[in-house]
Amino acid sequence: MPDLSEEKYKYIRLTGGDAAYFKDLDPYEKLGLLNMPYGFALGALRRHEYSLEPIGLLVGTICMEQIIIEWLLIKPEHQFEGHGEELLDGVFKLADAFNIPTLKAVISPGYEKEPLLKGAKRYFEERLFSESDQFIADTYLSVETLRLKAPGHKSSGNGSFIPLRKMSGEDRGKALNKLSNMTTALFTYPPEGFVSALDYDLSMISVESGKIASALLIALYNGALQPVYFYAKNDELSQKIVNSAIEEAYKKYGAAMEVAFMARQPESADLIEKFTGVQEKGEILKALVEEYKRM
Numbered sequence: 001m002p003d004l005s006e007e008k009y010k011y012i013r014l015t016g017g018d019a020a021y022f023k024d025l026d027p028y029e030k031l032g033l034l035n036m037p038y039g040f041a042l043g044a045l046r047r048h049e050y051s052l053e054p055i056g057l058l059v060g061t062i063c064m065e066q067i068i069i070e071w072l073l074i075k076p077e078h079q080f081e082g083h084g085e086e087l088l089d090g091v092f093k094l095a096d097a098f099n100i101p102t103l104k105a106v107i108s109p110g111y112e113k114e115p116l117l118k119g120a121k122r123y124f125e126e127r128l129f130s131e132s133d134q135f136i137a138d139t140y141l142s143v144e145t146l147r148l149k150a151p152g153h154k155s156s157g158n159g160s161f162i163p164l165r166k167m168s169g170e171d172r173g174k175a176l177n178k179l180s181n182m183t184t185a186l187f188t189y190p191p192e193g194f195v196s197a198l199d200y201d202l203s204m205i206s207v208e209s210g211k212i213a214s215a216l217l218i219a220l221y222n223g224a225l226q227p228v229y230f231y232a233k234n235d236e237l238s239q240k241i242v243n244s245a246i247e248e249a250y251k252k253y254g255a256a257m258e259v260a261f262m263a264r265q266p267e268s269a270d271l272i273e274k275f276t277g278v279q280e281k282g283e284i285l286k287a288l289v290e291e292y293k294r295m
Contacts, residue, residue, distance in 0.1 A: 009055075011086045014041040025057040030071040036229070037179045038063045042090045044074070044083045058087040063185065066102035067095055145224050146276040148257045151247045161214070161244045162207070165200035175205055179215055185231040186267050197221050198228075201252055202245045206237065214241045224260040225249060230271055242274040261285070 014022065019031040022043055033039025044056030055078040059071040069091065074083050095103060164172050179185065197219040205215040214237040217229035232238035249257050259275045261268060269282030 008047055009083070009086075010045045010047070011083075011090060012043055012045065013090065014043050018043065021052075022054045022057050025054060025073050025075070026059075026071070028071070030059040031057075033059055033061060033070065036061075037176050040094065042087045044078075044087060046078070056083045056087055058091065060091065062094070062098060062100065065100055066104060067091060067100050069103070069105045072105075144281075145258045145260045146272070146278050146281060148225065148249055148255075148259050149246055149275055149277040150255070151243065151250055160206050161204040161241055163201050163204045163248070164198075164217075175212065175215075178212055179217075179229060179231065182212065182215070182231040185215075185229060186271060199225070202248050204241065204244065204248075206241060213237055216241050216245055218245060221260065224258040225253075225275075226260045226262065227271060227275065239274060242271075246275065 012018075014031070014034065016034045019026070019034060019041075022031060022041075031041055034041055038061045040060055040062060042058045042060075043054055046053045046055050056074040057071065058069065060067055060069045072084060072087065091103065094100070164175075167175065199218050199220050202218040202225065203216060206213045212231070214232040215229065216227065216231075219226045219228050230238075232241060259272075261272055269286040272282040272285065273279050
């Protein structure tokens with residue numbers, strides 16, 4: 001943790017090593033996003049004579065030329081003191097540094113029912129967005145669990161796709177860092193504690209001419225597979241890497257395996273169809289996402 005010197009309050013960008021200090025402000029394990037290439041977190045600290053007290057936490061993601069605020073919490077006894085605004089100011093600085101034009105705030109319907117987050121939508125509207133900006137109230141769109149699609153009759157093999165399990169820790173880290181630069185990547189909403197649940201046998205990448213050509217990260221959560229990151233430079237690779245993951249899933253888990261999707265992007269519909277063969281669910285998700293975008 002940083003030395004606050006004589007300052008009473010300090011606002012810092014967190015690293016993975018700081019997560020343990022802020023766990024009381026992170027009931028849904030949002031800080032797990034720090035272990036992914038697109039996640040970031042900002043913290044507010046109060047200095048006492050012999051200790052440091054975490055009093056505020058903001059967790060977000062940077063992807064597809066936008067910043068999404070996934071979590072913001074200030075301790076009740078320190079609310080209305082300006083700490084939330086200081087953390088939001090840090091978000092604006094990140095947006096400037098990365099030349100990101102769009103900011104969003106995720107507010108699920110349940111947030112308004114929780115005492116510590118009452119009025120979350122109003123808070124963001126007043127402090128994060130100007131009158132000319134459109135406030136987008138994203139929600140977590142959960143599609144019921146679907147059965148894993150059967151592998152094709154002809155094995156596509158996964159010789160060109162490298163499972164994370166077969167990579168060294170250093171190479172795996174480098175690859176995950178590079179994924180944040182894939183501007184057309186699809187981010188589905190990761191489950192709580194998904195980092196420890198990431199399946200290294202089903203999560204894989206392919207490389208062409210020294211560059212990542214496709215990538216798929218899958219977590220095993222509540223007995224179902226959940227894709228959390230997806231990128232492919234073309235449609236052919238897109239289907240091939242999904243097919244390879246399906247074949248590995250059948251080998252490892254069997255035919256009864258299910259796939260759960262929790263997403264907020266229309267493109268998720270295509271991924272649902274690739275994994276499950278169920279087109280109707282994808283169309284429902286696509287319509288829901290478009291509806292929330294108009295809110």
